[in-house]
Amino acid sequence: MEEKEISKAVVKRLPRYYRYLGDLLSSGVERISSNELSDRMNVTASQIRQDLNNFGGFGQQGYGYNVKYLYNEIGKILGLDKTYHMIIVGAGNLGQALANYVKFEKRGFWIKGIFDVNPRLEGVAVRGIPIRMIDELPSFCRENEIQIAALTLPKEQAAKMADILVENGVRAIWNFAHIDLDVPEDVIVENVHLSESLMQLSYNLNHYERDHRKS
Amino acid sequence: MEEKEISKAVVKRLPRYYRYLGDLLSSGVERISSNELSDRMNVTASQIRQDLNNFGGFGQQGYGYNVKYLYNEIGKILGLDKTYHMIIVGAGNLGQALANYVKFEKRGFWIKGIFDVNPRLEGVAVRGIPIRMIDELPSFCRENEIQIAALTLPKEQAAKMADILVENGVRAIWNFAHIDLDVPEDVIVENVHLSESLMQLSYNLNHYERDHRKS
Numbered sequence: 001m002e003e004k005e006i007s008k009a010v011v012k013r014l015p016r017y018y019r020y021l022g023d024l025l026s027s028g029v030e031r032i033s034s035n036e037l038s039d040r041m042n043v044t045a046s047q048i049r050q051d052l053n054n055f056g057g058f059g060q061q062g063y064g065y066n067v068k069y070l071y072n073e074i075g076k077i078l079g080l081d082k083t084y085h086m087i088i089v090g091a092g093n094l095g096q097a098l099a100n101y102v103k104f105e106k107r108g109f110w111i112k113g114i115f116d117v118n119p120r121l122e123g124v125a126v127r128g129i130p131i132r133m134i135d136e137l138p139s140f141c142r143e144n145e146i147q148i149a150a151l152t153l154p155k156e157q158a159a160k161m162a163d164i165l166v167e168n169g170v171r172a173i174w175n176f177a178h179i180d181l182d183v184p185e186d187v188i189v190e191n192v193h194l195s196e197s198l199m200q201l202s203y204n205l206n207h208y209e210r211d212h213r214k215s
Numbered sequence: 216m217e218e219k220e221i222s223k224a225v226v227k228r229l230p231r232y233y234r235y236l237g238d239l240l241s242s243g244v245e246r247i248s249s250n251e252l253s254d255r256m257n258v259t260a261s262q263i264r265q266d267l268n269n270f271g272g273f274g275q276q277g278y279g280y281n282v283k284y285l286y287n288e289i290g291k292i293l294g295l296d297k298t299y300h301m302i303i304v305g306a307g308n309l310g311q312a313l314a315n316y317v318k319f320e321k322r323g324f325w326i327k328g329i330f331d332v333n334p335r336l337e338g339v340a341v342r343g344i345p346i347r348m349i350d351e352l353p354s355f356c357r358e359n360e361i362q363i364a365a366l367t368l369p370k371e372q373a374a375k376m377a378d379i380l381v382e383n384g385v386r387a388i389w390n391f392a393h394i395d396l397d398v399p400e401d402v403i404v405e406n407v408h409l410s411e412s413l414m415q416l417s418y419n420l421n422h423y424e425r426d427h428r429k430s
Contacts, residue, residue, distance in 0.1 A: 100307075198319065202294035203293050204387070
């Protein structure tokens with residue numbers, strides 16, 4: 001399948017399509033029309049048709065989408081038909097939460113190692129994976145061909161750690177540290193800034209209340 | 216200060232301004248020009264001027280922005296000059312990670328309680344806060360005037376829990392469960408879908424590689 005250039009906004013919506021289609025598949029639904037999908041997802045049917053047209057459509061007029069086919073195709077676009085070697089750097093609660101999340105492995109993200117600076121954590125196993133010390137990190141990344149690293153450590157250590165990871169072949173950083181990383185252009189950074197998400201919540205909470213009072 | 220209607224895109228950028236200004240403040244910087252801020256934040260200076268103009272500007276031509284003033288004003292817009300009563304529902308690794316994150320309290324988000332369904336966790340303290348069982352949740356929410364709930368539990372339980380929270384006065388849900396919540400229009404939902412973030416990372420990783428190979 002030949003892909004067209006697709007916009008960032010569409011890419012952002014793809015994982016949600018993937019999730020809904022996966023749920024439909026689990027419930028045994030084989031076909032769905034854009035109207036039904038629209039009702040479930042609370043997105044207009046025309047938005048759905050437009051988004052899916054980016055990938056050549058998949059749908060037949062009056063016949064709906066083949067759920068399994070669409071699910072698999074979107075999975076391929078998202079790169080979920082491959083497997084990735086991943087490590088977690090920072091074995092605090094957040095790092096351990098990620099390590100315990102088995103769904104990631106089902107999607108092809110194999111957690112090969114967990115690292116920390118705290119010597120008391122050395123050798124402690126999280127879901128069978130022993131926590132290793134940072135001095136082992138460079139050789140571990142190279143030997144295990146690690147492509148993705150989740151950074152779940154304090155912001156003070158994150159920048160230096162990102163440099164080490166990139167030097168040792170890591171191609172993508174899933175960054176939970178509250179800092180913008182400065183990495184080479186060909187390294188992917190996906191940020192999860194929890195504080196910023198909470199601030200958006202409080203903005204919306206206040207502004208909903210304000211707008212509500214006015215009316 | 217009178218606020219104009221501001222766009223969602225600007226609201227999304229505000230927490231990042233807030234973070235940079237906070238860092239500048241900690242380093243003792245009192246004034247900064249839009250050009251300097253632009254260099255640091257990797258955003259164009261004209262974008263910065265436009266964004267900050269939404270709030271009446273704050274800057275004087277040729278004199279730069281007063282860092283402390285701007286930091287405080289953006290904090291007010293984000294609602295960080297108030298305090299909020301918050302609970303965490305789901306005391307697994309992720310819930311405990313949030314409970315341990317002291318910065319939230321510094322920003323005015325007071326964690327008043329942590330809840331779980333697992334009886335083995337009853338009474339276990341996380342940063343001095345005892346984990347309570349779900350049957351106490353309704354009265355706890357009302358008595359402690361809980362406004363915000365973080366939902367860090369499996370998706371199967373999330374929808375029902377959201378209903379209970381809303382019935383007991385919770386006005387905003389910080390949703391980490393991998394599901395779209397169906398709540399009344401006046402309830403704020405801020406989603407953090409970690410799987411979807413990881414899928415965007417893998418999309419970008421694959422498409423960077425593909426685009427790179429082509430050239």
